[in-house]
Amino acid sequence: MATAPVMEQDRTGGTGHVLSLRGITKTFGAVAALTDVDLDVARGEVVAIVGDNGAGKSTLVKVLSGVHAPTSGTITFEGSEVTISTPADAQRLGIATVFQDLALCENLNVVENLFLGQEIGPARLDEVAMEVKSWELLRELSAKIPTVRIPVASLSGGQRQTVAIARSLLGDPKIVMLDEPTAALGVAQTAEVLNLIERLRERGFGVIMISHNMADVQAVADRVAVLRLGRNNGVFRVSDVSSEELVAAITGASDNVVTQRSARRGAIAKGEPA
Amino acid sequence: MSGTDVEPATEPTAARVATDLQDERLSQGAGGLKGALAGLGSRVRGGDLGVIPVVAGLVIIAVVLQSLNSQFLSAANLENLLLECVPVGVIALGIVFVLLVAEIDLSVGSISGLSAALLAVFYVDRGQSVVLAIAVAVGSGVLIGLLYGQIFNRIGVPSFVISLAGLLAFAGLQLAVLGTKGAINLPFDSALVKFAQLQFMPDWLSYALVLAGGIGLFATGFARAQARRKASLSAQSTVSLAVRSIALIVLVGAFVAYLNDSRGIGYMFVFFLALVLVMHYVLTRTKFGKSLFAVGGNAEAARRAGINVRRVYASAFVLCTTLAAVGGVLAAARLAAANQQSGGGDVNLNAIAAAVIGGTSLFGGRGSAFAALLGILVIQSISNGLTLLSLDSSYRFMVTGAVLLLAVGLDSVARRSRASSGRA
Numbered sequence: 001m002a003t004a005p006v007m008e009q010d011r012t013g014g015t016g017h018v019l020s021l022r023g024i025t026k027t028f029g030a031v032a033a034l035t036d037v038d039l040d041v042a043r044g045e046v047v048a049i050v051g052d053n054g055a056g057k058s059t060l061v062k063v064l065s066g067v068h069a070p071t072s073g074t075i076t077f078e079g080s081e082v083t084i085s086t087p088a089d090a091q092r093l094g095i096a097t098v099f100q101d102l103a104l105c106e107n108l109n110v111v112e113n114l115f116l117g118q119e120i121g122p123a124r125l126d127e128v129a130m131e132v133k134s135w136e137l138l139r140e141l142s143a144k145i146p147t148v149r150i151p152v153a154s155l156s157g158g159q160r161q162t163v164a165i166a167r168s169l170l171g172d173p174k175i176v177m178l179d180e181p182t183a184a185l186g187v188a189q190t191a192e193v194l195n196l197i198e199r200l201r202e203r204g205f206g207v208i209m210i211s212h213n214m215a216d217v218q219a220v221a222d223r224v225a226v227l228r229l230g231r232n233n234g235v236f237r238v239s240d241v242s243s244e245e246l247v248a249a250i251t252g253a254s255d256n257v258v259t260q261r262s263a264r265r266g267a268i269a270k271g272e273p274a
Numbered sequence: 275m276s277g278t279d280v281e282p283a284t285e286p287t288a289a290r291v292a293t294d295l296q297d298e299r300l301s302q303g304a305g306g307l308k309g310a311l312a313g314l315g316s317r318v319r320g321g322d323l324g325v326i327p328v329v330a331g332l333v334i335i336a337v338v339l340q341s342l343n344s345q346f347l348s349a350a351n352l353e354n355l356l357l358e359c360v361p362v363g364v365i366a367l368g369i370v371f372v373l374l375v376a377e378i379d380l381s382v383g384s385i386s387g388l389s390a391a392l393l394a395v396f397y398v399d400r401g402q403s404v405v406l407a408i409a410v411a412v413g414s415g416v417l418i419g420l421l422y423g424q425i426f427n428r429i430g431v432p433s434f435v436i437s438l439a440g441l442l443a444f445a446g447l448q449l450a451v452l453g454t455k456g457a458i459n460l461p462f463d464s465a466l467v468k469f470a471q472l473q474f475m476p477d478w479l480s481y482a483l484v485l486a487g488g489i490g491l492f493a494t495g496f497a498r499a500q501a502r503r504k505a506s507l508s509a510q511s512t513v514s515l516a517v518r519s520i521a522l523i524v525l526v527g528a529f530v531a532y533l534n535d536s537r538g539i540g541y542m543f544v545f546f547l548a549l550v551l552v553m554h555y556v557l558t559r560t561k562f563g564k565s566l567f568a569v570g571g572n573a574e575a576a577r578r579a580g581i582n583v584r585r586v587y588a589s590a591f592v593l594c595t596t597l598a599a600v601g602g603v604l605a606a607a608r609l610a611a612a613n614q615q616s617g618g619g620d621v622n623l624n625a626i627a628a629a630v631i632g633g634t635s636l637f638g639g640r641g642s643a644f645a646a647l648l649g650i651l652v653i654q655s656i657s658n659g660l661t662l663l664s665l666d667s668s669y670r671f672m673v674t675g676a677v678l679l680l681a682v683g684l685d686s687v688a689r690r691s692r693a694s695s696g697r698a
Binding site: 086 | 293295564565570577
């Protein structure tokens with residue numbers, strides 16, 4: 001590989017990493033979805049995880065959110081080693097996740113979905129407080145949701161994404177993980193989500209963002225961690241890396257389908273035979 | 275209605291529009307009672323029928339059966355009908371919980387039969403106190419539920435199969451418990467039998483309860499509306515709250531007055547009603563209730579939200595089997611006997627049909643405690659009416675089957691309508 005990975009100091013300068021993964025391995029039967037993956041996230045930092053289909057991005061999210069337990073490896077959170085074996089563990093630590101499939105209950109309304117598992121007043125639900133807080137959150141995200149008392153089934157894809165992101169902020173998290181947050185969104189909503197990610201960074205959250213979209217990654221991420229076939233394939237500072245170099249790391253070669261294609265297009269533009 | 279009744283939320287000044295009504299795409303309906311009625315109309319057109327089909331069905335059944343036999347709507351028959359609803363109604367209430375998490379329990383009949391047998395054996399044969407006998411009977415239900423929950427969660431056997439096995443096994447256990455006698459009569463002068471057969475509320479108490487219910491409904495609604503206004507959310511107007519409460523007091527009061535001409539309302543029915551109200555509270559106003567709906571709607575989403583899904587499944591099974599055992603105790607008390615037929619025949623299917631007719635979805639995530647009450651009223655009305663007409667159980671089975679199919683068919687049509695109008 002042409003580009004050497006840049007292992008750099010965290011941008012907060014000495015506050016240390018909120019979250020550090022070392023040697024995370026996850027196997028499903030004979031298939032190793034993740035092998036020896038390392039990852040660091042600092043306060044106020046956006047780390048993008050990129051990789052091809054099947055690179056292990058979603059598996060990594062599931063390990064961090066407690067959906068799958070890692071086969072081996074250590075997770076250090078705020079300086080102490082932790083095990084995350086259930087989603088409730090992750091929530092307690094302060095790792096909030098927005099899943100790619102959003103994980104919303106379609107039969108429940110917006111307020112019920114936002115507060116699912118963390119309702120105010122377990123034995124006597126405080127509907128008013130929950131609805132007020134819901135509107136606060138949704139306004140903060142400039143959400144375009146007409147009413148919070150309709151079932152999520154009747155919301156559009158973008159509206160559902162907003163509900164899922166709003167939900168992740170409820171438990172006062174330290175790390176917010178977004179799995180393909182802009183995949184289903186329109187132009188304006190994508191910009192909103194990117195703004196939101198920057199706001200999360202300003203408020204000192206560590207943000208892990210998984211994306212296929214290089215433009216989004218380069219717009220908001222501080223560092224990019226590349227996964228390839230379940231292994232680390234370099235960590236780059238966004239300011240130092242070009243799209244081509246990222247693609248090379250993702251596909252594992254500087255001579256790949258994407259560069260061949262752009263070379264061909266460049267040749268056509270110059271009027272030469274392809 | 276005068277202008278002063280309209281809540282602040284719907285005043286035309288933009289500055290005072292409630293937080294939840296600010297989106298310009300929301301149709302700003304009229305406030306107060308007129309708005310509430312208009313909202314109901316649009317909900318029905320959107321396929322959100324609520325309890326309307328069941329109530330309409332009850333009215334039709336009442337009119338038809340009354341025209342066939344003038345005894346049907348007599349006070350004496352109605353109070354008997356209400357008491358007959360209770361045992362299977364309690365079982366149906368339990369079924370609502372397992373249906374909410376998209377599971378099923380086919381063994382509730384056998385469990386109620388076993389419970390009845392245990393009650394009779396401990397109370398009559400062994401001469402234990404009635405409290406202990408009830409505790410043993412209900413405790414058997416709790417244990418069976420715990421067993422179901424463990425098998426479901428740890429081994430992963432579908433609830434359909436677990437409860438089908440339970441249906442056979444506990445029917446067998448019931449026969450074994452009853453022994454060679456096959457039937458045990460409960461003494462007619464025991465408190466339990468009196469409770470189920472002979473004890474009716476005094477007139478003053480029944481009116482006081484109706485009044486308290488109406489005032490309680492208004493008070494909770496008013497308190498909620500005040501809290502919402504304080505948080506600048508839209509709220510139901512005081513007038514429509516008052517109208518609702520007065521309507522409840524007048525309608526239920528008139529019904530109670532009619533029954534009080536005869537013996538009145540049986541205590542056992544009051545017990546059932548209280549149970550329904552408690553379960554309604556649990557389902558709508560507690561974290562546990564929300565987790566049942568969440569697991570029924572999307573179990574994986576519930577798990578990722580940090581809900582202990584296994585515990586929710588186990589609780590649903592335990593609640594169902596426990597209520598089935600309570601239903602068995604009440605059935606034995608009502609009959610003043612436990613025998614080999616207790617909990618057999620159509621008890622199982624009537625309980626499930628009642629929950630479904632009342633509006634509980636078989637696919638999980640939709641339903642209410644009132645579904646059990648309304649559903650069992652429909653089923654018992656048919657059963658009672660056809661008995662009055664001296665038609666045997668062959669007709670009863672056929673009519674109940676047709677009504678079940680009609681109810682589920684109506685729900686399916688309504689669901690399609692909900693999907694197209696975005697009400698899910």
